Amino acid sequence: MTTTRIDRLFTKLKAENRPALVTYFMGGDPDYETSLSIMKALPVAGSDIIELGMPFSDPMADGPAIQAAGLRALKGGQTLDKTLRMAKSFRQDNDHTPIVMMGYYNPIYIYGVDRFLTEARASGIDGLIIVDLPPEMDEELCVPALRAGINFIRLATPTTDDKRLPKVLENTSGFVYYVSMTGITGSALPDTSKVAGAVARIKGHTKLPVCVGFGVKTASQARAIGAAADGVVVGTAIVNAVANVLGPDGKTTADPAEAVATLVRGLADGVREARITAAAE
Amino acid sequence: MNKPVEPNSFRTGPDEQGMFGIFGGRFVAETLMPLILELEEHWNAAKNDPAFKAELQQLGAHYTGRPSPLYFAERLTEHLGGAKVYFKREELNHTGSHKVNNCLGQILLAKRMGKTRIIAETGAGQHGVASATVAARFGLPCVVYMGATDVERQAPNVFRMRLLGAEVKPVTSGHGTLKDAMNEALRDWVTNVEDTYYLIGTAAGPHPYPELVRDFQSVIGQETKEQILAAEGRLPDMLVAAVGGGSNAIGLFHPFLDDKGVAMVGVEAGGKGLEGDEHCASLTAGSPGVLHGNRTYLLQDSDGQIKEGHSISAGLDYPGIGPEHSWLKEAGRVEYVPIMDHEALEAFQLLTRLEGIIPALEPSHALAEVIKRAPKMGKDQIIVMNLSGRGDKDIFAVAKHLKMDV
Numbered sequence: 001m002t003t004t005r006i007d008r009l010f011t012k013l014k015a016e017n018r019p020a021l022v023t024y025f026m027g028g029d030p031d032y033e034t035s036l037s038i039m040k041a042l043p044v045a046g047s048d049i050i051e052l053g054m055p056f057s058d059p060m061a062d063g064p065a066i067q068a069a070g071l072r073a074l075k076g077g078q079t080l081d082k083t084l085r086m087a088k089s090f091r092q093d094n095d096h097t098p099i100v101m102m103g104y105y106n107p108i109y110i111y112g113v114d115r116f117l118t119e120a121r122a123s124g125i126d127g128l129i130i131v132d133l134p135p136e137m138d139e140e141l142c143v144p145a146l147r148a149g150i151n152f153i154r155l156a157t158p159t160t161d162d163k164r165l166p167k168v169l170e171n172t173s174g175f176v177y178y179v180s181m182t183g184i185t186g187s188a189l190p191d192t193s194k195v196a197g198a199v200a201r202i203k204g205h206t207k208l209p210v211c212v213g214f215g216v217k218t219a220s221q222a223r224a225i226g227a228a229a230d231g232v233v234v235g236t237a238i239v240n241a242v243a244n245v246l247g248p249d250g251k252t253t254a255d256p257a258e259a260v261a262t263l264v265r266g267l268a269d270g271v272r273e274a275r276i277t278a279a280a281e
Numbered sequence: 282m283n284k285p286v287e288p289n290s291f292r293t294g295p296d297e298q299g300m301f302g303i304f305g306g307r308f309v310a311e312t313l314m315p316l317i318l319e320l321e322e323h324w325n326a327a328k329n330d331p332a333f334k335a336e337l338q339q340l341g342a343h344y345t346g347r348p349s350p351l352y353f354a355e356r357l358t359e360h361l362g363g364a365k366v367y368f369k370r371e372e373l374n375h376t377g378s379h380k381v382n383n384c385l386g387q388i389l390l391a392k393r394m395g396k397t398r399i400i401a402e403t404g405a406g407q408h409g410v411a412s413a414t415v416a417a418r419f420g421l422p423c424v425v426y427m428g429a430t431d432v433e434r435q436a437p438n439v440f441r442m443r444l445l446g447a448e449v450k451p452v453t454s455g456h457g458t459l460k461d462a463m464n465e466a467l468r469d470w471v472t473n474v475e476d477t478y479y480l481i482g483t484a485a486g487p488h489p490y491p492e493l494v495r496d497f498q499s500v501i502g503q504e505t506k507e508q509i510l511a512a513e514g515r516l517p518d519m520l521v522a523a524v525g526g527g528s529n530a531i532g533l534f535h536p537f538l539d540d541k542g543v544a545m546v547g548v549e550a551g552g553k554g555l556e557g558d559e560h561c562a563s564l565t566a567g568s569p570g571v572l573h574g575n576r577t578y579l580l581q582d583s584d585g586q587i588k589e590g591h592s593i594s595a596g597l598d599y600p601g602i603g604p605e606h607s608w609l610k611e612a613g614r615v616e617y618v619p620i621m622d623h624e625a626l627e628a629f630q631l632l633t634r635l636e637g638i639i640p641a642l643e644p645s646h647a648l649a650e651v652i653k654r655a656p657k658m659g660k661d662q663i664i665v666m667n668l669s670g671r672g673d674k675d676i677f678a679v680a681k682h683l684k685m686d687v
Binding site for chain 2: 058060107109111155156157
């Protein structure tokens with residue numbers, strides 16, 4: 001496979017000796033236009049990789065915050081087609097920030113895998129994280145995606161033991177997303193020293209960068225995780241920043257893009273200090 | 282979609298990947314994958330272990346009350362004036378439905394795996410009650426997820442579960458019905474991977490659940506085969522069963538799938554009619570998609586978002602169906618038809634008066650189809666219907682629809 005934006009980014013960050021800040025937001029939350037403004041604000045505020053959430057009615061691996069964000073987006077009329085269009089629109093002024101679409105398989109299956117991959121490629125999508133497609137189901141989307149030149153980023157979890165890791169890593173590309181705990185998105189962050197051990201274990205099996213997510217909410221957590229990982233993923237905290245500026249009627253009480261940008265600037269400072277702090281300790 | 286070539290046998294599925302044709306599979310988060318593989322390994326060992334079989338049989342006989350009778354419904358047959366109608370009386374099982382067959386099998390499996398905590402999802406509460414029952418019997422803590430809407434409309438079953446020592450957790454996410462309860466149970470499982478066994482209530486979900494639930498329920502069809510041969514000296518012409526997730530139907534059908542002369546009809550909840558969204562007829566009015574770990578027929582919109590179903594019967598109120606039914610539909614082996622709420626209600630009342638049996642609203646759907654078909658069949662023909670549950674739980678809902686006070 002030719003190098004992708006994701007590969008180029010990690011090469012650059014390696015030279016800078018700092019981890020990536022990976023930010024998740026829900027496409028279409030609370031509506032298309034607001035959500036696009038959030039997306040555009042992310043790299044400006046210091047995000048290195050954007051995870052573009054595709055809303056799904058039944059997000060079995062997500063906690064209450066992301067569930068609610070997905071329902072808001074669907075209520076606001078978001079569809080997979082619109083999420084792709086959002087990426088395309090973002091690409092008009094940004095050609096370097098990698099976009100990874102994250103969600104569940106059914107909307108893609110219904111859209112049609114081939115049609116989806118063609119559109120995704122045309123919209124400047126770099127990678128996919130599909131929660132309910134384990135390696136056992138690789139023929140569904142992973143293999144066609146790789147053929148289409150789109151990275152398929154796999155989740156590795158604390159239950160993925162050394163015996164299973166090679167299978168999980170086999171068709172993974174771009175980076176490995178290590179889920180720091182067993183559980184749903186937005187739960188409490190576990191002991192960061194455990195996370196460092198897990199990252200080391202995965203690195204023993206792959207040369208790919210390892211990003212860590214699930215539970216990272218603050219700049220200090222981002223700094224601590226970023227000392228060991230190649231990237232830090234923040235999702236629920238960003239989704240909450242949007243929810244916090246929505247009134248009971250769903251109308252915004254402040255600019256959601258600015259609320260998200262403020263949070264992301266803090267997180268970006270956190271990851272930039274990660275290795276410096278680690279070296280000083 | 283191309284129709285698969287008719288197989289030599291309809292009873293060999295699923296394949297090693299857990300597929301029935303294009304249906305089934307293992308569409309789950311990576312966190313759950315090792316657990317599902319572990320379950321498969323233990324299941325493969327258990328199903329070939331005579332001691333496991335013997336323990337299950339023993340419990341079936343002395344705890345559940347198996348075999349359940351095959352009853353010739355003489356007055357109903359006379360009333361309909363056509364085929365002879367037999368009922369497989371699963372409603373006489375301990376806990377009042379076929380659900381206990383699966384729960385006993387799975388709790389033995391959980392014990393074998395060394396799991397110490399049981400979780401389950403429930404809609405009407407029948408599976409919740411059966412899970413709470415077997416958890417009490419084996420001394421394991423049990424958490425039952427139930428949509429908040431269902432908690433409200435199924436109060437007696439909620440109380441039963443609590444009496445049995447289970448913790449009932451109302452689910453407010455989504456729309457608070459069975460599919461949300463299943464999402465929440467999966468979220469619990471993904472969090473508590475070490476000690477927890479997820480006791481799924483129907484023949485759906487990721488492989489190996491559809492297979493193992495079917496096998497635990499197949500006792501229904503196996504007994505039926507022996508009983509009808511004893512009573513009539515031949516196999517029936519038709520089997521009829523209600524399908525929600527489809528476990529009672531697959532349990533009755535599976536042992537007969539290769540008996541060519543036996544026609545089979547699965548009856549879905551047509552709700553208030555298939556024109557709008559107020560039904561649960563995923564096979565008749567849905568399309569293939571991926572939800573809750575398997576590919577199967579679903580009620581969904583053009584964006585692949587899952588719809589809420591509607592049925593008068595909370596037990597059929599699920600927008601999906603077990604994957605083996607999807608396969609049997611496409612293979613043309615089983616016919617699936619919808620029955621409306623009002624037809625089920627009429628059938629419920631008819632059976633109550635004619636045979637002195639109060640059926641659950643789920644098999645009342647199957648009964649409504651029998652009422653349509655039997656008169657058109659010859660008097661020498663035989664229908665066996667799965668009377669999968671008793672209707673005590675439904676008297677409040679029925680009273681409401683009949684505008685009566687309880």
